[in-house]
Each structure stands twice: as C-alpha cells, then as structure tokens.
Amino acid sequence: MDRSEFGKRLKAVRSNVLKMSQGELATELGVIQPLVSRLENGLGGTIELLFEIVAYFYQKGYPAYSLFYKDFNIEEFKAVSHTKLPKKIAANVGEGLTELKSFLTAALENTQSIETLLKLEKK
Template structure:
C-alpha cells in the first residue's frame, strides 16, 4: 500500500474539519504549533511524532484504522476483510 504525504494530509484535514476544528484549536489542544498541523495537512512534511499525536487524538473520535484503503488478509487463513475507504473513516465512534 502506498499513500503520498499529500493524500495523507488531505485525509487528516477531512478528519479535523469533520470535528469542526480550526488548525489553531487542534494545535492548541495537542500542545503543538499551528504551523506543524498546516505543513502536514498541506503535504509539505511533518514528523512521525506529530503523526502519532494526531492519530491518538483522532482515535478518540473516529475509527482511524479505516483511514487507509486496504484489504486485510490473515496469514493463517484465507479470510479477508472488507475494503475500507476514506469515507468510512469519517464514521464517528459510538
């Protein structure tokens, strides 16, 4: 599976907007600079630490494991799981 930094940024931006958060408010709640959020969302770059912080933050509101489309297959069986799409990642947790 290959996801570009630009595509990753677009998906992260969708999650932020779904929560009706500005980059500033998200950055403040995470203890980072708004510029860091902007750079990652615009596909310019970012750190793994920031990405992990964002996934941790968003996992409280969304099923972020569905953020990336892929078909998961167990090594021990031929059982496969449904393909996820970016739109399914926007489902709020119950």
C-alpha cells in the first residue's frame, strides 16, 4: 500500500464512519487541518500523526489495524467498528502505541546522528 491508498482509506473512514470533517479530526488528534489533508491526499505526513490516528481509532473502538489490510473493505470496517474494545484493552493498546512511538522516534534520532557522523567523516 502506498501513501495515496492509505489517504483514500483514511478519508473514507473519516467521512463515512466517523462522519467528521478534516478539521474535526485534526482537533481530535491535536494537529492542524492541513496535516490531515496532506495525509488524505497522499502527500505524506509524519509517523507521529500516523500513531495518533491509530491510537484515536483504538480509543474509539475501531479496528485501526484493518486500515493496513491488503483487501481493506470500508463495509467490513463499519461492521466491526460497532463492537467497542473493552476500556482495559484499549488502554493497553494506547500504552503499547506510545512505547512504539518512543522507540521509533529514538531510532530515527539515532539514524540521523549516524548520518551526520558519516557526513563529517567524509569531509
């Protein structure tokens, strides 16, 4: 799946399942509307925004993982979304996503540091 396909899926869920505007979703995620627009239009976003979206869907009881299925189906997503996750499970998922986000952020910082060192070494 590429960025464009993910954006189409996100837009379908936002408008058809959540019944929200881009601005409303942005407010829920703590970001500005243009970031949601960029993601929906396949122009990219940040890994942090992706984690926020996944965490938000889980908090609301939606199967965020299914957005990444090869054969994503909005009708199946709608059907599954009516079964809310127990709060304890949703909280654990949120904690796990927070840990994963921290790990990936640290990995990205380390990668950038290594790239900087390699550039200095070449000079």
